[in-house]
Amino acid sequence: MNKHIGFDAIVxxxxxxxxxxxxxxxxxxxxxxxVERGQKPGSKNYFGxxxxxxxxxxxxxxxxxxxxxxERPVTEAGFWFLAEDGLTKMVTxxxxxxAEPADAYTALRADFDLWWAAxxxxxxxxxxPKTTVVDFIRAAGGAVVGVMTDRPEGExxxxxxxxxxxxxNLLTQKLGLIDHDLEPAHQALAFKQVISLPxxxxxxxxxxxxxxxxxxxxxxxxxxxGLPGMGFIYTNKKTISxxxxxxLDTLAEYQLRPYEVLQRYLEHPAIAPxxxxxxxxxxxxxxxxxxxxxxxxxxxxxxxxxxxDAATMVNALxxxxxxxxxxxxxxxxxxxxxxxxxxxxxxxxLAGYEARLKEGFILKDMxxxxxxxxxxxxxxxxxxxxPAFLNDALGGFFSAYGKPKRQLFTEIYQSxxxxxxxxxxxxxxxxxxxxVLGW
Amino acid sequence: xxxxxxxxxxxxxxxxxxxxxxxxxxxxxxVPAIMNPYDAHALAEAVKWKRKLGGKVTVVSMGPPSFxxxxxxxxxxxxxxxxxxxxxxxxxxDTLATSYVLAAAIEVIHKEEPISLLFFGKQAIDGDTAQVGxxxxxxxxxxxxxxxxxxxxxxxxxxxxxxxxxTEHWVEVVETPMxxxxxxxxxxxxxxxxxxxxxxxxxxxxxxxxxxSAGPLEFDKQQVGVLGSPTIVFKMGxxxxxxxxxKFNTREVGVEKAVKLALDKAAAAGVLQAVLGGAQ
Numbered sequence: 199m200n201k202h203i204g205f206d207a208i209v210x211x212x213x214x215x216x217x218x219x220x221x222x223x224x225x226x227x228x229x230x231x232x233v234e235r236g237q238k239p240g241s242k243n244y245f246g247x248x249x250x251x252x253x254x255x256x257x258x259x260x261x262x263x264x265x266x267x268x269e270r271p272v273t274e275a276g277f278w279f280l281a282e283d284g285l286t287k288m289v290t291x292x293x294x295x296x297a298e299p300a301d302a303y304t305a306l307r308a309d310f311d312l313w314w315a316a317x318x319x320x321x322x323x324x325x326x327p328k329t330t331v332v333d334f335i336r337a338a339g340g341a342v343v344g345v346m347t348d349r350p351e352g353e354x355x356x357x358x359x360x361x362x363x364x365x366x367n368l369l370t371q372k373l374g375l376i377d378h379d380l381e382p383a384h385q386a387l388a389f390k391q392v393i394s395l396p397x398x399x400x401x402x403x404x405x406x407x408x409x410x411x412x413x414x415x416x417x418x419x420x421x422x423x424g425l426p427g428m429g430f431i432y433t434n435k436k437t438i439s440x441x442x443x444x445x446l447d448t449l450a451e452y453q454l455r456p457y458e459v460l461q462r463y464l465e466h467p468a469i470a471p472x473x474x475x476x477x478x479x480x481x482x483x484x485x486x487x488x489x490x491x492x493x494x495x496x497x498x499x500x501x502x503x504x505x506x507d508a509a510t511m512v513n514a515l516x517x518x519x520x521x522x523x524x525x526x527x528x529x530x531x532x533x534x535x536x537x538x539x540x541x542x543x544x545x546x547x548l549a550g551y552e553a554r555l556k557e558g559f560i561l562k563d564m565x566x567x568x569x570x571x572x573x574x575x576x577x578x579x580x581x582x583x584x585p586a587f588l589n590d591a592l593g594g595f596f597s598a599y600g601k602p603k604r605q606l607f608t609e610i611y612q613s614x615x616x617x618x619x620x621x622x623x624x625x626x627x628x629x630x631x632x633x634v635l636g637w
Numbered sequence: 638x639x640x641x642x643x644x645x646x647x648x649x650x651x652x653x654x655x656x657x658x659x660x661x662x663x664x665x666x667x668v669p670a671i672m673n674p675y676d677a678h679a680l681a682e683a684v685k686w687k688r689k690l691g692g693k694v695t696v697v698s699m700g701p702p703s704f705x706x707x708x709x710x711x712x713x714x715x716x717x718x719x720x721x722x723x724x725x726x727x728x729x730x731d732t733l734a735t736s737y738v739l740a741a742a743i744e745v746i747h748k749e750e751p752i753s754l755l756f757f758g759k760q761a762i763d764g765d766t767a768q769v770g771x772x773x774x775x776x777x778x779x780x781x782x783x784x785x786x787x788x789x790x791x792x793x794x795x796x797x798x799x800x801x802x803x804t805e806h807w808v809e810v811v812e813t814p815m816x817x818x819x820x821x822x823x824x825x826x827x828x829x830x831x832x833x834x835x836x837x838x839x840x841x842x843x844x845x846x847x848x849x850s851a852g853p854l855e856f857d858k859q860q861v862g863v864l865g866s867p868t869i870v871f872k873m874g875x876x877x878x879x880x881x882x883x884k885f886n887t888r889e890v891g892v893e894k895a896v897k898l899a900l901d902k903a904a905a906a907g908v909l910q911a912v913l914g915g916a917q
Contacts, residue, residue, distance in 0.1 A: 203834065324840060350832040
């Protein structure tokens with residue numbers, strides 16, 4: 199008989215949610231196993247965006263003293279509206295974005311996740327890398343009492359398991375917490391390139407005074423050929439992350455090849471000069487669960503809770519997900535601590551996880567934005583018509599044609615109504631409001 | 638008791654290596670460190686025999702404290718004890734000084750628990766010298782079997798090991814008294830997927846660190862590191878790439894024409910005649 203490997207808690211996946219959960223539990227003295235399938239935390243990730251500090255501070259108030267692996271603070275953020283041959287930007291800089299520490303930092307997850315997991319390890323969690331959890335160990339009544347990994351003699355026991363497996367939610371399905379695969383219409387495939395350029399060159403091209411300033415932009419319009427999807431561009435210290443997310447069903451329906459769409463984006467006359475001469479360091483993609491509220495699994499069962507992407511905690515419009523992952527991990531950990539105090543790991547105690555989520559912003563936002571992913575699908579004009587119109591309108595406004603201004607405004611007006619009637623436009627704005635405000 | 642000693646080295650993962658064109662040095666930044674693959678296969682074979690016969694596997698390595706991760710990896714793969722020989726004075730060692738330090742340590746380990754077999758990789762993928770194993774064998778006056786590809790049998794009772802070794806033209810099957818040293822090819826064993834208990838043990842394992850004097854032996858300072866190394870690396874660089882030959886674009890001239898042009902070119906250079914002549 200092999201020695202039984204036992205812990206107080208098991209966390210499946212050392213991403214943002216998992217390491218946050220492990221940190222919070224280990225800090226309170228629990229013996230925590232943090233199981234990661236990659237060679238190292240972050241090695242299976244392909245996110246390249248911004249990390250929000252409010253969430254990190256909730257878990258680790260002194261995070262800035264621990265030298266987090268950030269790239270640049272986001273000091274300029276906004277929307278870029280791409281027409282076929284033009285670009286209109288709506289960006290904000292300074293003001294709130296100059297806070298210290300910044301509200302958001304760009305990050306490369308291969309570096310950031312390693313640092314984040316190291317904080318959990320420093321608190322006492324045992325990181326078990328190169329090991330994939332393939333199933334659960336269940337007690338007679340069905341309660342989760344451990345996990346089975348892909349290694350020989352690979353069972354690990356614990357009275358509570360936090361599932362932070364990410365978008366590919368096989369374990370969540372195995373527990374019956376969600377009864378279907380996520381539909382292609384509810385998942386975006388985000389693909390991007392990481393392009394290396396000297397820091398000075400990045401500063402010059404993006405109009406940044408130094409490497410302590412950075413840009414994060416959502417790019418709409420021609421980037422996704424007017425189809426449901428959004429582009430992004432982030433400045434890192436010595437690299438630029440540039441890419442886009444397109445709903446999976448759209449890619450399939452239009453037979454789009456991600457690399458061709460991305461290449462077209464990179465060759466856009468407004469984008470090409472930003473990346474020109476850079477060296478391609480990485481190219482890849484990752485799924486993002488954007489189904490939102492309607493795809494959320496049941497969040498807990500006897501002996502287990504689901505956090506982060508596995509629970510589809512993503513707000514596509516605001517590029518939020520990393521913060522919800524961290525906070526959901528923390529809340530699940532606090533629930534696990536309570537379960538240990540009460541020696542009750544059944545749904546009676548673990549229901550506290552959902553209650554904690556309801557108190558905070560996560561479930562409120564998820565519910566409010568529940569129509570948003572459907573909204574993009576049913577209103578492609580926000581990716582096509584309106585970005586093109588904006589470019590036409592502003593381009594006209596700032597050109598001196600030598601024509602009476604009244605004629606210019608008529609042209610601008612017609613450039614809208616030629617695409618969309620006023621009545622339709624008013625309807626679009628109203629649905630946009632509904633989708634965002636959750637009415 | 639079967640006691641295997643495995644010597645391991647940490648090397649940069651050369652599958653993705655770059656040379657600084659100006660200095661001619663290896664760019665180590667961002668290159669992951671791994672266990673020398675030949676050593677890993679040798680270790681896998683040692684562990685296989687331990688699992689079969691019972692006993693113990695001890696790994697030893699010389700290097701800076703960063704080598705601890707590689708010792709832990711050896712524990713993950715089934716080693717029982719890990720010793721890192723680490724001292725600033727060991728730095729800059731050539732193969733002579735390295736073999737001195739390893740041999741001195743192995744002698745002490747052998748006195749504590751007699752060693753049946755010593756496993757070395759046939760060479761390290763960074764230095765490619767294949768000298769340290771033989772150097773240690775000579776210092777310890779042990780029989781050595783290089784290019785070992787298979788252990789057929791270990792006879793603990795009579796103290797013999799039967800080993801296959803690949804030479805250029807054939808396979809030699811050799812029976813040798815133990816203790817003996819093998820320098821191993823990769824074919825000797827597959828690297829297994831470690832059981833979870835071994836992985837967990839490795840994550841918590843702290844290897845023994847033996848320095849110049851803080852350990853069970855004192856090293857002779859004249860024989861270690863730079864002082865003990867008669868080899869001087871005068872210069873490092875990459876050989877220039879050969880001049881590329883002329884290219885005939887098949888899309889422009891067509892395949893047949895391109896082949897003919899290439900053959901004519903080769904014939905003019907006198908190469909073709911040699912090749913065709915050889916074939917006839």
